[in-house]
Amino acid sequence: MKIMIILNRIARGGGENVAVQLANQFSRMGHEIFFVSNKGRNDISDFYPIEENVQILPCFRHYFPLKIFSLRRTIKKENPDIIIGIMPDSTFYTYLAALGLHKIIISSDHSSFEKNPYSQRHLFPYLLKFYFNAVYDCVTVLTKTDYDIVVKKFRRTEVMPNPLSMQPAESIRVNRKKRILAAGRLNIWHCKGFDILIKAWAKVQEKYPDWVVEIAGEGETGRQYLEGLIAEKHLENRVILSGFHLNIKDFFSDSEIFVLSSRYEGFGMVLIEAMSQGAACIACDYKGRQREIIQDDSQGLCVECENEEALAGALSRMIEDEGYRRQVQENGWKRSHDFTPDKIGENWMRLLGELQKRR
Template sequence: MSLKVIFRISVLGFGGAERVFLSLAEYLHCHHNCEIIFVVDRLAGENDVNARALGLQVISLDVNRTLQSILPFKKVLESIKPDIVLSAYPDTNGSVLIARILSKHKCPIIVSEHASIKHHFQASSFHRRQIVNFIVSYLYLLANAVVCVSKGLQFELSGLMKSKSKVRAIYNPIRYASMQVQLYKHDKKTANILAVGRVVKAKDYMTLLMAFKKLKTVNAKLTILGGISDKLESQLLIDFVAANDLNGRVTFSEYTNNPEIFYQEADLFVLSSAWEGFGNVIVEAMAFGLPIVSTDCDSGPAEILKNGQFGRLVPVGDAEAMALAIDEVLSNNPFDPKLQRQRAEDFSVQKIGLEYYNLLVSTVNTFNA
């Protein structure tokens, strides 16, 4: 079945949900001949261009705040008349559901969550938390389906919604097909440790730096790839590096849309997050055959690593345990690169894309019955 699908997201930036939406949109367009329209609050940069280069439409509502998008999106629904809408993030999801109530064109809506509500908004104001809780607990009940990117997140949202019937987990697809990844040998005189993700509090890079300082492994180097989103957090990390004489051994690299070279040169991947929605970068690292050390945080890492079968899990915020795990894996890697890559294939765009396509079709058929 060929569908006309609106992907609704606030901006096409470089976050995890944006990459997931682009991958899914490309898959649906190329493999199932779906007509894809991205609708964003405003144009944000390179990924708008990337989407159009894939043959996908991008429509900007030209609003500064998602709340202002309700009436403009209502008009888009009435003019485009999509078969179905897939949206992401609480504010956008809520605005889409309200717009459908107001619109003359009725179609099914699938909302998706990519981050923990309880963790992601814990530092927000009381008023902000109340708004998000209202959207998730009440407006999400109006959706035809709710997709969470991990089973842990599915459990969390089911509790907030006090309903399990509409909530399901579909893992994120990765951008690399592991069997097509080019691997090569590099200088083993240095143990290259890699972490990928923006510098924000949720990534808890301070614990990683503290663990790195404790390592017994000689000639180890650490690269944190992803750029700075939180300047205060970044300064704390930079100050720690300087105070502990780690300059030259720790590198902060800007975001790149092509991080393959960093994965190829790494000997070990570490995720130090205090919380995640899924943990895409773990699967990306596995596609390159890398061993993994990760915090056992909510939600995703334990599911990806099958409770330690494909990587070491350590408690959140425990630098001592993280350092010990890193040293042990670097000295005697117990994880077969071939098995790591095979596990990554469980999250291929083809497999995850087909899950989404089947959900879209069944949701449309049920809505139109």
């Protein structure tokens, strides 16, 4: 099968990472893959490793509408069987470029279909997401929660979780550090709920003097605020802001507990990554999305968003009950295998095959 994956711009981000992962996985499965973006192979490799067999086609180096004409030439030349647009803007450009070419177009969306209450709403992205998505052959969403919101709005909607960006650990590491890890950009601390984690930890930390909270991530403005909060709560030696880590996998595999404290989270790939390395996970559940990952208490703990007391209680339970923590680490690690590139790739192939048959 000839599959074209289109991404308007390459940067460090969740959707971009997934785009490259899908290209790599489809290539490993024996398909002919075209990856269209604004960068060449060397530039993409600076961000993400990409398979040699994936054909890189730089195409978004012009301004609108020249980029549409350039993309149309590329589509006509390569004649793919199916085109996957990664995120709404990429799919919209694809739709315009492919008018009259009778191509199967999939919009692969990587955020919640509810407005992020902590960011401004802009009209054009809103129209792309909620209205233009209705014209494509299929829209993939990350969770069943999002599926229920949009299933009646679009031609066809499929739940397609993101694939893991790291291989699950071969076995669960023992003798981990008594570390409660969180990760994310500090400048969006409010969305990530790092203040909630710090306040929850302040309620119980005196009982656990040999444990620390460590937040991995960078962002100068956010760092200043969080350092102020840490000082206010007298937690200078109990909460560490350790900055950006190139290999976060090592931190997952060496931490007893991982916490996703977000006020808003469309999916939470970092949660599955932590599970894949054997960390016992606690997640603030945003409207049921994280409960689709942590399916029951044997795989981890889900608590209400913005509830410091509930998060503090979950931390205490996970720290004090070592037997339970070991069970969660084992079952969470097993659960993460449902999100490997092989598994997600099989789901994609089923969908692509069905769409081809309908044509």
